[in-house]
Amino acid sequence: MRISKLVGERLKDSASGTNVKSHNFLLRAGYLKQVCNGIYSLLPPAQLVNLKIQNIIREEMNKVGGQEVLMPVVMPKEMWEKSGRYYSIGEEMVRFKDRNDHDMLLGMTHEEATVQLCTNTIKSYDQLPFMVYQIQTKFRDEARPRAGLIRVKEFTMKDAYSFHYDKEEMKKYYQRVYDSYNRIFKRIGMKNFIAVKSDTGMMGGEIAHEFMLLTDIGEDSIVICPHCDYKANMEVATSIDTKPSFEDIDLKEVFTGDAKTIEEVCSLLNIKPNQTIKAVCYAIVGDDKNTVVVFVRGDKEVNEAKLKKIVGKEVATKDLTETGFVKGNIGCLNLNIPNTRIIFDSSLKDLCGMVTGTNKEGYHTIGVNLKRDLPNIDFVDVSKVNEGDVCPICGAKLTIKRGIEIGNIFQLGTKYTKSMEMTVTMPDGSLMNPLMSCYGIGVGRALASVAEESADDKGLVWPMSIAPWQIYFCPLRMDDENVKEIAEEIYKSLLKKFEVIYDDRNVSAGIKLTDSELMGVPIRVVISPRSLQNKQAEITIRKSSEKIMVELKDLNEKLKDLISQEMEELNG
């Protein structure tokens, strides 16, 4: 490919509206163009990376026996009514009416379609286990797209679905795909990634893992024990709470005036947040009548994923205007607002000497003893783990990191096969609903995540396995007839063996070298009037900046070695 004909331009200045490195470089280096909020077109270099990632995923899925299929983007309502998700999924699913007034939707995921595809096409237990997968376009109407391809509305996804005749066998297969995911992320050049336990969310099922790239720009919090194997998404992470201990005094109302927030009350009473009882109010989505109030220790945060599971519905923090609550003074004693469900977090269990609101303006109650004052309360785990909390497995202190979810896998059980009436015949002639697991990887997000992790301050740094081209061929002084002539020859010879982008522009060395770094091609080959005098070319390795002078006659051989060396490392 000649860069003079390459569609896309390299920009000197940072793209506006983004502070995420990969997003910025992908825009500046001519990989992406935004169509509208959360929707992008991939320019040729990005599509080359995209296809390479797809092929690696395809190879690994085939290795674990996956069979590639292609299901539709647009599906009829009926299928999703059977599973119940037509109603349980919110605005992120696009719904429309076709020309015959039939309700249709854009698939966010394909459990329903897979079960429809496999019902009757698989009939007997001895055809299990099997897995189908597809690499296909998904649309999710994300409320908050961000960071380029990291969180978008439309994306290419590999989604796989396996079917099983018992739990043991499902778990065994799940582990195979788990291992396969580790290989995929390693092969595409990701380094600092881990698998963590995760919430099953809208998918249903019991056990799920997310693969996370650890990075400060991640939007997920991951709880990690540095001493044992415990790793979990904040949404499901638990810890052994180190309970604080305070003097057990009598209940007493104290004047706190305008002090409303935990910070203000603590400052006024000269206590720490862990001596307070914080109230957080939630509305239940789709239920205008009822409210949920969660009491949690002042140093803890409510874990909304856990709360959702307890309530059984979506929740959203509630605006307290026009309710019966006294904002900033909600207390756990004598709270009496109709249609309010009250939940106590286990961080409060057994504590005494605590401070809570009085449910009236200007006052708080001190000396709350949970056991004494609220003897019949059930405590549940509805709070987030704090940095430094104790690992539930080994007792070490937990750390919290940020991560991007790069893949997820779920043991779904029979949720879909039961509701959609898929059965297989068992050896004894009985019919059973097969167990099911599903496994996803967002291809565009994988692209952006690798870009994020590997980029340096000069630009992108692609791993060899997914680089748009292996070699950036960069002759300097294209106005020199000799350089131009030899460059064309070398280009033709390189093309026979390698994937090459040829910087055939007649522009300054500065522009060429800067662009080659920005675009992140793993190996750069420079020739110039001076290097040609010595019959040499200069090789630069993008990721290490290492420079190697090589005789022109040895160039192809040297490049072959460098490429296969990196490929071996990646394929391990």
Added chain:
Amino acid sequence: MRISKLVGERLKDSASGTNVKSHNFLLRAGYLKQVCNGIYSLLPPAQLVNLKIQNIIREEMNKVGGQEVLMPVVMPKEMWEKSGRYYSIGEEMVRFKDRNDHDMLLGMTHEEATVQLCTNTIKSYDQLPFMVYQIQTKFRDEARPRAGLIRVKEFTMKDAYSFHYDKEEMKKYYQRVYDSYNRIFKRIGMKNFIAVKSDTGMMGGEIAHEFMLLTDIGEDSIVICPHCDYKANMEVATSIDTKPSFEDIDLKEVFTGDAKTIEEVCSLLNIKPNQTIKAVCYAIVGDDKNTVVVFVRGDKEVNEAKLKKIVGKEVATKDLTETGFVKGNIGCLNLNIPNTRIIFDSSLKDLCGMVTGTNKEGYHTIGVNLKRDLPNIDFVDVSKVNEGDVCPICGAKLTIKRGIEIGNIFQLGTKYTKSMEMTVTMPDGSLMNPLMSCYGIGVGRALASVAEESADDKGLVWPMSIAPWQIYFCPLRMDDENVKEIAEEIYKSLLKKFEVIYDDRNVSAGIKLTDSELMGVPIRVVISPRSLQNKQAEITIRKSSEKIMVELKDLNEKLKDLISQEMEELNG
């Protein structure tokens, strides 16, 4: 792949609801499953074919300098308002509102998106010509899906777009892609296809060609001159009309009673249809007020594609209830209905002695002399070519064939670059709107078309280049331990060199051989207790039914030869 694990089942009986061979076999052989009207899932064998076709298309597009990109399925209204197509395209385009009440649509084609992608990323004339293409999902809300993958709502399409600085250069590039299309269809194993001139339809532009597979199940009519190079889609085909000649008599009203249709009137008056003037009424879509009446010779049909161009809007035959027209008696003399545009087809020019309606019940007028009675009329070509009409190029008699449109190419000109304000800088510093062409191939339709053309009465017959597997390995008597053991060995050895589907089922020879034919894998290898006694295997070529006995030790070599032989023919 072991057939015992393959997702999809082979059906003995014809699929109901279809009389199209390819559709029937693709359903019966486990390639397709319908999701709802016009929407299908591809089972593993079909997806294998699909990917092979895509790769052949990709190779040929790259050969003519195409750069692969990926544009979104979902696009915002604004882009399509600029080109005007948001309003000019009808119900076949899906429109919906996103969660923020923004108007969005599902792309049927990507001229707008391509211009958006290339605007500013291409700035100078010396970057032209260039072509971008994508292989991507399209959704068109077809009114009448039919014949499986032949006409569906959702499909994978290769769409390409090229940009040019002048007409000469655009035509040259267009010819390169035209040649590339011929190679693609040949390489995927299509035989009886031709390129014909076609209507530009909703795309706009002036020159367009369709690639047509000639087949009786085609829904397009193609006018072909057997003596010269003239080939055109009926929509744009012209002919030299052989004018009939009748006695020039005086006008006279005759009683025709209940005779309304051309047939009835001809029968009553003992004349042929070519002596009558037929009236056809049309409504203009989106215009409740105006009507169009076309007068055409009784032996001719109105060509609605031509009519659309003349009217400049979509038209639809009009129900005459509650209009001022006298159904069956509409006449071209003294027709006076308000808001009616009258169009005369050139087939009527200069004729005399013709019969027309009187615009009142029970009567027709005979002896119409167009020149004498309607001296100031313009005649336009608005009728379909009839079989046997005279070729406009060489004067031979035209034939009409049926065809499936397998690809189309359009010279669009500046329609999109002008409306969307894409410019490039010319050598003299001026700005110009580049000229544009576009080129489409429906991948699923190509799959179904090859299936249709190559199938025989036993099932599918895949060309080697796109077959899901090259070899159907079919051991008979899998209950025989010796067969089973050797079969596993042979399978492993075949897998190293070939794409193999292994019929490892313990079922009758009849079922196995029938399934192998139904599924259409190009080469079948059978071993049985008897063949193993002679250390032999039996090779059967699916398309010719040729059988070859081969020593087991020579099997791989023989297969290699057979495969490369067919591949050479296809790539020729």
